[in-house]
Amino acid sequence: MTGSEKLNLIVALSMPSILAQITSVLMFYIDASMVGSLGAEASASIGIVEPATWLFGSLVSACSMGFYVQAAHFIGAKDFAQARRVMQHGYIFGLAVALILMTVGIVIASPLPRLLGGGADIQGDATTYFLILSMAAPIHLIENLSSQMLKVSGDMRHPSVIAVAMCFADVFFNFLFIFPTREITLLALHIKVFGFGLGVAGAAIGTLLAYLFACVPLLYYAVFKSKILAWRLSKGPFRWNAEYITSAVKLGAPMALQYLLMNGAQIVSTMIVAPLGNFAIAANSFAVTAESLCYMPGYGIGDAATTLVGQSVGARRKDLCKSFAHMTVILGMIVMAFMGLLMYIFAPEMIGILSPVPEIRALGTQVLRIEAFAEPFFAASIVAYSVCIGAGDTAVPSFINLGSMWFVRLTLAAALAPVYGLPGVWFAMATELTVRGILFLIRLLRGKWMRKIEDPIKTTE
Template sequence: MLSNRKSDALLANIRNGKPMAQREKLNLIIGLSIPSILAQITSVMMFFIDAAMVGHLGAEASASIGIIESTTWLMGSMLGALSTGFSVQVAHFIGANDFFKARQVFRHALICGLIFSLLMMGIGIAIHTHLPYWLGGGSDIAGNSSAYFLIYSCALPFVLLYFMSSSMLKSSGNMKIPSILSVTMCLLDIVFNYIFIYVFKLGVSGAALGTLLAYVVTVLPMVWQATCKSKILALNLDHVKFLWNWNYIRNAAKISGPIALQALLMSGAQVISTMIVAPLGNISIAANSFAITVESLCYMPGYGIGDAASTLVGQTFGAGRKDLCKNFAHMTVGLGMAVMAFMGVIMYIFAPEMMSILSSVRAIQDLGAQCLRIEAFAEPFFAASIVAYSVCVSTGDTFKPVLINLCTMWGIRLTTAYILASQYGLKGVWFAMAIELTTRGILFLVRLFRGKWLNAPAIKHA
């Protein structure tokens, strides 16, 4: 892994128009990817830990979290979409060596983000008692499920600050601090979950409280690093009056809008998928939720490499170096596919062992392992879609990538899952997922190599 000083020097070469050897490019990609991969994996480990601890309380406790998983994903994705709308602008300004405007965008991001997260929190509080029933859950799991969702909703402002500060640091090329703090948050989650679930005997609610407290403790140093310690983004580097600029908001809306719409429709698709799974029974609900958690550990390296791609492609695009931008895009997508192909092999071999960590119920273990082995074959193409999507978004090209995601999800996964679920149960749902992810990956590879994402309209910053 590159030291911060070396990676900063190589990123400065990008901004200053200096040539880069192929070895330097690869070193920079790997140096930025490794911390981000660790950060992505440890963030998913929080959900893995929650699921494992709750899983040993029984199938009903597991199903109470599984039934609302798609909705919590939606709320987190909406906050992530907002962060992306501002962090892409920051990466472009940093690539253009305009650090002052990068900090101005950061200020706008914090204000808008806090307002939006408080609104989301209010919505979550308002619907928490009804949500499990809307999603097809029964009265046996509704109480625990609504309690978990209420606590998660109260955590949303802290989740936003975490996402926002992390994405801004990554846009500046600092992957190390978000990685360290993600690992810290994971460790804290283990400690707090154990205390609340087993010492205070709070069960499912204890898992949510542990995660909330882990976010609260970790987000404070994350915000401090981004706003006070960063050499590029520290807000105290500016000594002029802060002026509101609606162009930054419009630009963020232009970038975030399609991503947020995607999050909404994709989550709607996940809700429908949950409704397809729910009639199959609590065993299938729990197995589906646990298998998703295990699979997420395998595809998080793709998101980590996608973070590196966003930084490198965003800064080279902002610097006007399109040849280098294209080169970084191809290298990161290739690396992502190779890594996730390896992770797919690991997932196929150790699927039973992974599932046994999450649940002591043999039926859940067996069904989840079968689903994971179906999905393992789609992992390289899933990587292509993840990293290529990050490449496109980092240039401001969001509409067509979002369209690809939505069309494959709604046109292939859901229709195929609905048809296959009645005959093959949960395995049919996962087979549909594998078909859809493979198709999505192929479409993103076609878009990547055609290069039209490089022609994304310039973002106006007047």
């Protein structure tokens, strides 16, 4: 392949995924905006438990990853039968893990906001929000695994279209469940709109139903319609193969540990922010949501990198692995540098959409502009990490993420927060993301992430 052909392929795979990532973030953006209209306490009640909800979602993603990386390697080796078997094992094992996570979430939902430092005025709503989203774990597992399996098979279109539809569904469900029955004016017409008026709980219910809305068609396309993965293409009865589970655990365990400690670090970071008050908690949560609009293109390019590198590993094409890795990382850094510039310029508007409270807007604008300078290196860490996942190299990247988070970000944040408040916490974050990006660039250039390309891949007739 020529350089232009590789670039066209990267862009063709990235664009649908970028669209899907952006619409996914818009879903959370809309959630935050709707809840933000209810006031600072409602926003803080979500913000205090948000890192814990990310942790559960990340553990579900780590479980999925152990299976879709194997599938990518088998697809690259043209062994579609084993790719389908891996997928079947992924649903069974993944649902078992998701049910365990759901049970843990139900148990810890009540004491969690208090343990994280939330005040009595937000603990009730925070508990309800976390409890409802914990019950979404099995649905999220099926949605995530189905989407990722389709992507590594080369089908970016269906997951992307469904992600956009999920965003619109989330808006509908939020309007229905968050707000009470009310009268709105549309084109000089006064229309009565029904609503349940559940507030923060309504936001959680809306998100759960949006996941369910996406889960069903994704499962249908992955299991019944995919030209590579559809189960009807397999011959013979299903047979349990513990080796797939062992391989998935070897791939996913370092990632699960990383997510556990990374999101644990986010929880500690929230505990550092909590004493700064409800305005700081809400501004921190809104700024994270606003910033995610800027780094989602990096994750979209990362999806393309995982697919292309994973299939190149399966085909034993070391030259393609290296070329796709370098091109996707460079493209990600360019795109996110531009997004960082936009974030710096439009920070007041980005936060203004989310909250009408002046104190929250001022703090949110300040921290977003601090973070804007770290976006190119954040891109390097996102895409290079995705490259490593595609190559089955998960241990060292996990240590890089953990080390930078715990020894750079949290150390600096704990030292700066009492003196500089929330801006100090975000300066620590920007510094850590820059360090992490540099470490991943070093990992990428040294090439040790490609060592597994030499490993033999078992195939079946």
